[in-house]
Amino acid sequence: MARLDINPPVDFVRLFARRGLMATTLVFATYNPSGYSYFHWVTQGGDLTTFQFFVGVGLLTCLVAFGRMAFLTIGYFGVTALSLLVIMSLIAGVGLGFFAFDDVHITTYFVLFWIALVIGVGTSWSFVQKRISGERDVLRTPP
């Protein structure tokens, strides 16, 4: 029986690693510039086969599910905060002299990892919040 007063420790690294890996797999399976992705499979193979259609609908379902879960947990504030964190880490890297500002290229890979980071943190945050402050993210009955 799940009791609300039990607060077991959470392995944050493993928690985020698993969800981040899941999000990265999903985002990169949909599109990545290397040429091996669902996008390339569909656009370069001629006619759309039923199997491609099936995989596409399945990917869309997974992306909608993960995106919605992540967005419901962290919201606009979380997305903005994470994006700020990414940008500020770039600026801090420049400021501390790790690389020059001219070397920073916002490539497609960078944007894809950024999206995967947002989804990974979004799906992990509820566990972190439950552990540190005991608050659960609860969904209301849909209207």
Place this chain on the structure above:
Amino acid sequence: MHEFGPVDLLARLLSGLALVLGTYNPYAMSYFHWITEHSGNVSAKILVGVLLLILHVVAILSSMRSLGLIGIGLLTATFASGAWVLIENGLLHVEDPRVFTFTLLVILACVYASGLSWSHLRNRLSGQVDSTDVTFNSPV
């Protein structure tokens, strides 16, 4: 602590299949066949009918609550396109109307199974909790 795993998903899938196919299937041995082709035992038929109705209502309401209309639509599209793959590759012959009905019923059972599993899966994946507001009279 018990985590929701593949075994639990399989149990819900089998229960959904048993519920849907037990109520009606195009071959034999279903509640529908029992009430249309056999006479007598009216009280038992009504009892089983009410029981099946309750189980269907429970499955439909929990699917509506946890998946919502968008989720049900997306999952139905996924399962239907999976069936389409099987049809295209000659593994499923829907020219037979009984097979066609059977396919639709299996898709319905899969949606029931997803509806009964998704709140658990969501809690395990993202830590979010689905809830029912019992003080507010929601339509579902």
